Amino acid sequence: MRFRPILMLSSIFLAKLAVATPCETSSIHTVPLNQTSSVAEDLEAAEIESRATPPNLDYRCGVKYGKCPSGTCCSSSGFCGTSKAHCRSPDCKIDYGHCDAHKSPKGPPTKDVGRPHMGQVPYGPQEVRSCAVPGTVALTFDDGPTRYTGDLLDLLDRYDAKATFFITGINNGKGQIDDFDLPWASLIERMQLSGHQIASHTWSHEDLSKVTPLQRQDQIEKNEAALRNILGSFPTYMRPPYSSCTRDSACGTDLGRLGYHIILYDIDTDDYKNDDPNLIQRSKDIFDQSLSTGSPTSRSWLVIAHDAHEQTVHNLTEHMLKTMKRTGYRPVTVGECLRDPRDLWSRPDDRMPSRKKKGPKSSGDPKLVSIDGTCGKHYTCLGSRFGLCCGSVNLCGNTTQHCGVGCQSDAGYCSVEVPPNGDAWDPKIQSKGHKSDADSILYTVGTAAVTSLFLALIVAMWM
């Protein structure tokens, strides 16, 4: 009988591991506001559930094993856990546990906003694969914002180039774009201020042909609410992740009903395959070769790239801009290359209870709006025509130099700094069919727990 306390302790240890609570990890502590239950209630429900079902000792999940214990995430290779690597979407299996995909933006859902089909550009299920205005090139960047996006915006500003950003709301463990403690919202605001086009690339980058119609709608509407919380509007343009939107799944019809133009491309730079200084030339060649097949008097191009990749931002894009300059093409947004008026690129939704109010701190004397681009003690950049941020050398502007390190928050707007690995982008974890580091750790912990229980039992019986 003496082994009972040891056995009980081991069982509690195991149950704790199996039902790692949302509070034990920073990556899944956000509870959607539209959820009525509190965190405490969720935990209580999780505990009741864990008592009702035997803990999954292997922490396996997926078609063969079923769902993870409540509150834990099912990783791409089918292990339960609560680390960032387990929960990050789109790798995390949304049908077998909790995932970043299940988090929600704050504020009212967007489903009640009217979605009339305005203008001449076709809506889903029809797909748009090319531009219409000769002499234009629409550069598009998917999967961001990421830690490289600020540099990309600086580059585009230097070339006075406009581009289109297909924004994903919560992919690759970067957190929600509408979390104003993270740098993403200020980058998205900057895109808008600089005249770029903002479009949707879904909430968590799920394959829209493989999810259920309800999950598809969720993917669209959550990204709308998050962008609405930042900009006061949400886009009418979108690109399906993996360019996947099959006829059989009715994806295109659904996207049309939700009021979206489905935008594909006619130049695929393959930049995600060539994110290496020694390989990126291949992407440059693809771009140059395509442009050389026609003249700007008659041709236009719609180009796909990704601001999630270092070589795309720090190498390929400037090359594309130089080639365009040399050959006489104009870098414009997708909306512009399709002759769609700017008003039709988004739908206003001004119900933004969570929208962060920005501006100079109220302490001190009210400042005058800068009239010559200088700022500091007496002049603010807010409301001036020189840019919103007051940089360290007392000049207004919108670049990272003005809005980042040294930015004066009492004389204009300052953006949140992007940490060096802020979006947790790690291509190694992207590769499907391999156990992530987190999988290995959890598996080891799980195996260790089982071994310790077994040893405890033997020791107890021997005593």
Ligand SMILES: [Zn+2]
């Ligand atoms: Zn993508």
